[in-house]
Amino acid sequence: MNKPVNTTELQLEDDGPLYAARKKVYPQSVSGTFRRIKWGLMAFCLGVYYLLPFVRWNRGLGAPDQAVLVDLPNSRFYFFFIELWPQEVYYFTGLLIVAAITLFLMNSVGGRIWCGYLCPQTVWTDLFYAVERLIEGDRRDRMRKDAARGTMKLERFAEIVLKHSIWLMIAWWTGGAWVLYFNDAPTLVKQLVTFQAPMLAYIWIAILTATTYLLAGFMREQVCVYMCPWPRIQAALTDEWALNVTYRYDRGEKRTSLKKANELRALGEPVGDCVDCYQCVAVCPTGIDIRNGAQLDCIQCGLCIDACDAVMTKIGRETRLIGYDNDINIQRRQAGTPPVYRIVRPRTVTYLAMIACVGAVMLYALLTRTLLDINVLHDRNPVAVKLSDGSIRNAYTVRLLNKRGFDRVIAIDIDGPVNGTVHVVGADSLTQDRPMIILGRDQTTELRLLVTAPTESNPEKSIPVHFHVTDIGLGEVASATDHFVTP
């Protein structure tokens, strides 16, 4: 039983929530090599994303002239000179495999550099930070303004409204660009503006506007740290040679203030280059201290390198106290041996070979893919029909595919049962004994095909039958095999 106690006697633990609340990160602006690379890649990625739907590609009359188009109603995917049909989705599988191995390769060379430079989450968050910085000021201003939350002035309120408006505009553009990949972009833009676009377009824009706004504006580094599986997978794939953003503690320790360091140095005492300025922490978009070593939260963006380099330059010391490096080199340097950077090694070569291999297979498949195709399905009920003269007939459902952009005249031949004849329902008027049909451009046609053969010349129960379809004009042939069954 609990007796009344004096609370001051007890070492009370925090009664608050069960988890630590998020500490808001206020990344400071920084300039330098890696920041410039990031700006460049951001401009490139966003440029491609926002403008690609407007690139035109002439495919002839009646075909869409958008370079990259996912045509869902007609089940076609257009990518410049490539047109894919639904049954060719394995190209996307191949693309995903290449993407995955590329990610592994990037990881084995430079750790989580995908995260730091190219991941959409990073790119949009970076852009949102830029907007925030432009309106609310840099790190200190933003921290001060957030701390003074209770005493908000009109000016501050206007700032907040402006920031969120611009964020929403960017998010809206992001969602808007997305739907343009699914319909003719100029037409859709016109429809969107005049409120004539399909409801689905508005719904998708709304969804993607909301997700962009939430993920890039509010979730930010939490996506990278808590939501994204890649850091966990990456940790299992990385090795000791991967170049991760590394604080070179061999050079930095012992860290101390600039003034004290100078004093100690004058006395000839050992002292490191790190002056504990915390610039690397201030600029970090995930709010970590890189000097604690490699850690899950680090997205390898290199902004701390820029920040540290600026300080090192200012205090007249060598740059790259933080750099893309690994523990092996730190240990080598400590042992007095020169560092080794080994990008070409079994792991990277293997990944590269795998990419080349899958790429080659895909290229081969793409170059040799047929533009005329035939699928045959044997009737199951009835499997075979006895005719009044005693001969046997089998019926097949045949689907012909014409992936070319023009109509074609197709002749159908069979090769199988002795004295077998072929008849296509609805197509008998063109030629005797060799049915011919007109196959519309970029479409499939289903035919009912009847093969008849006398029983006496075909005593076997099951005879392989080959169907050949020939483009009369081009001579292109496609074949399929099924069976002719006697009862």
Added chain:
Amino acid sequence: MTEHNNDFDRVSGKTTTGHEWDGIRELNTPLPRWWVITFYLTIAWAIGYWVVYPAWPLLWSHTTGVLNYSSRADVAVELANLEKIRGDKMVALGAAPLAEIEKDPALLALARARGKTVFGDNCAPCHGSGGAGAKGYPNLNDDDWLWGGSLDQIMQTIQFGARSGHPKAHENTMLAFGKDGILKRDQIVTVANYVRSLSGLPTSPGYDKSAGAKIFADNCVSCHGDNARGNQELGAPDLTDKIWLYGSDEVTLIETITNGRGGVMPAWIGRLDPSTVKALAVYVHSLGGGK
């Protein structure tokens, strides 16, 4: 609840809720705020739902909600839409001449698709889902037709049926030669063997071919014809081919001759609309047996 001095747990050093059951107290571990907010939002959502959608049962009815939403109405709209979509195409099918439909790939595909569904719903019980038939129910895939296998004839049969009672239906029934006393038992056996011989089937030893031919000539040629090739005007089957609706063995033939035959097919004209009948005719014709 700091006024309750005993709301502390000595062991964990945390506050408790002050609730006690048999000496066990509950630690004060509040829910995360997001959880609580979500909880209140669901309550707000539910109340909004009551207002907007049908929700509460009343004695004889229910609250309708401000949207006046009804899933029944949704279904009605969907069905109307379906009719509309189907309507335009089916009108085109209804307007096209029967002979032209098979030559137009789009119309043929539509007729076959529509025909297949309707066939499955209405014809499959007798003719089988693929039209393969069964004993007494003709196989629609072969080339042997009792009442004719041209498009027009098939359509005619579907519309009015056979022996269906419709004034335009195919009539004419095979006489029950045995039951009605027209032929004697041994005559029936003889003519049954004769019929088997017509399509090259073996006959019983000792059967009198000339007697069989005579009985056939006297009783059967009026419908089945001099050469026993049948007559589609009368629905009389060809007895010389390899297809037998009821079976070709001696016993079956004796039964057929003794009791006669007269399969019934219902008339579909009142049950299916004209363009659907048309689609069905094209489908059956395209099964492969059509002339």
